[in-house]
Amino acid sequence: MRFGRTHAVALIGMSGSIVEVEADISSQLPAIVLIGLPDAALAQSAHRVRAAASNAGIPLSTHRITVNLSPAALPKHGSGFDLAIALACLAAAGDIAAESIERVVHIGELGLDGRLRPIPGVLPAVVAAQRAGHTTVMVPAGSVAEAELVSGMRVVGVASLRDAAIWHGGAFDPIPVDAVPPSDVPVEEPILGEHVADLVDVVGQDAAVLALQVAAAGGHHAFLLGPPGAGKTMLAGRLPGLLPDLDERAALEVSSIRSLGGRAVGRALATRPPLESPHHTATAAAIIGGGSSVIRPGAAARAAHGVLFLDEAPEFSASVLDALRQPLESGVISIHRANAVAHFPGRFQLLLAANPCPCGQYGVEGGECSCAPNARRRYLGRLSGPLLDRIDIQLRVQRVTTVQLRAALSLGRMSTAEARGRVVNARAAAAARLASTPWRLNSEVPGRWLRGTRMRPGSAAMAGLDRALERGGITMRGYDRVLRVAWSVADLEGASVPTGDHIGQALYLRKGI
Structure with missing residues (x-):
């Protein structure tokens, strides 16, 4: 033969x-x-x-x-x-x-x-x-x-x-050889340079801590606006810790993407959500993925079932930011080549952070902003309206004052483990409510379903949101997104239906900048 x-x-x-x-x-x-x-x-x-x-x-x-x-x-x-x-x-x-x-x-x-x-x-x-x-x-x-x-x-x-x-049956004498070891890239890498990122380290940012818990509970995207030193990067490093452990399917996808990227997988599937924080000089191919012959996953795919953090978001290329709009909507990253189409999971939580202006001092008490008004508008204008419209939570954070520091030190602060417990309970409540639907997270639910007679909160609870819509403070898409966030706030509080306070908090988290 x-x-x-x-x-x-x-x-x-x-x-x-x-x-x-x-x-x-x-x-x-x-x-x-x-x-x-x-x-x-x-x-x-x-x-x-x-x-x-x-x-x-x-x-x-x-x-x-x-x-x-x-x-x-x-x-x-x-x-x-x-x-x-x-x-x-x-x-x-x-x-x-x-x-x-x-x-x-x-x-x-x-x-x-x-x-x-x-x-x-x-x-x-x-x-x-x-x-x-x-x-x-x-x-x-x-x-x-x-x-x-x-x-x-x-x-x-x-x-x-x-x-x-x-x-396979060959009649050869065995000759021992040393096996070539796998890549020595560590399985778990420090989060943004910190070996232990616990929520208890955050001082004086109660609104931002709440926003992170709401984002984790509902799978919402978030945008933090504030001056240098306000703690945006520190807060971002703690969001993955609030997310529940990966289920079996998500763990297999995360580990497979890690393997495709040439990183060590280890002897067990990944159990914790990943965090990717690319530099603002990254190209669209580095963020989304690509390659001429071998199509490799980018940072967005590596962040699947976890968090993609873009620090100094206005510094990223407009083409890079706009390329994120498709996976944010569909949850799938598709890369087309002449002879092949590659698909990667793209359901991640996007967390943006930005300074209020190029120098970072605009609106800071005691700070002197040297930027012209046009320069400030152009700076934040790099974040397109269609992209920001997909961000459910938009919050301004300020530097911590001495009064806030002393108050925080005298009170107990929530740890990551405690906050994750709240998030796990909130997600369980949402999953039970959505059991008969194709959705599992509040961020995935369409607005028409939330506005339906079965799910719509009472008229008294909706009064403030309805007024904001009538006065033009929010768009119809923003109306639906506030409702999604309100359900996440209610799930965190253990409420069966959002109240007026929950909707007020959601409206603040949506319009906090």
Whole structure:
């Protein structure tokens, strides 16, 4: 038999497709010909595979080897096909059992010495293999812990091509080699430079602390406006701690995105919501994701089920900010290329922070603003109306005064654990109320449903909000968003229906700047 077949996985974004890797040996001049729409990195696999096999002591056939990656129309990229290509070639030559490799999905990059190297995206690749009906996957030894996070899959870890060939029935003597370790990027990174970000450290910002709890309870986006030193960054670092632990599906998505980005996943799925805080010089591709051949997740995708914090938001490019509008609405990040479309989860909480003017001193007691009125308008005008209209909570924060500091020190302050408990209870109440609907968070509920006769609060409670609409203080879209926030405030307080006080607080949180 001069033919071998096995399987690999082609990833496009978070989605993976099973690829049949076929090898055929013909009586022609020595060469490895790769067909089936490989990219440049994959096309170089022929050189890696031949050198790796030779240095592993199991050289490939000296005849012409044609390797086909099927389906041929599916784009394929990266070096993760190396192991499958090498084993298909060895099976075609009769060096290993062809029946054995047909039952296994192979993932891994080969070094020239024959060792297997971990690659980004092992976790989503194994998930794709399982969904396609496969039960066994072979990966580099350094990726075993990550692959085993997918329950129900048999994971075979090998350190070298020789070990893989022996496992598939090759009559070779084992030669121990050191496994290539996975990336040493830490699984958990400090939040905005702080090792412990607890809400109890926040002093004198009671309205902002309430706003963070409301945002966490309802999944609302928020905008904090205030001078330097008011604590905007400190507050942002504490929002992820208020969010509940990730459920199984969200944990798998967060860990898969981390794997695609080449970061260490560890021996357990992520349990806490992520926080991403890109610099204001980041491009649209860095925020949303992109790449010419390999489409990588950007900061927004890495923040899925967590928080995307844009500090000094007006300093970001207008194209970057406007690119966020689509995932804010749909909860999905779609990146289009000529030959492929990649989708990433994009349901995150957006937290914006900005100074009131370029110098940051406008409206600060005792401060001297040197900015012209036009400069102040242009500065905040960089945040477009359509983007701000999607932000439910907009609040101004001021620097803490001596009086506030002394008052805060004399009173007990809420810790992150206590606030998270309130948020968990509030989300449970919202989930129970929305159990018969397709929504789970107050921020997802459409306005027409909230304004319906079944959910609309009483006339007395709605009086202040109705007056604000009549006087032009808010738009109809703002009206609906205030209602959403009011339900989150009520859930935090344990109320079954928002009262006038809850709606008043929501209106303040919406128009607080």
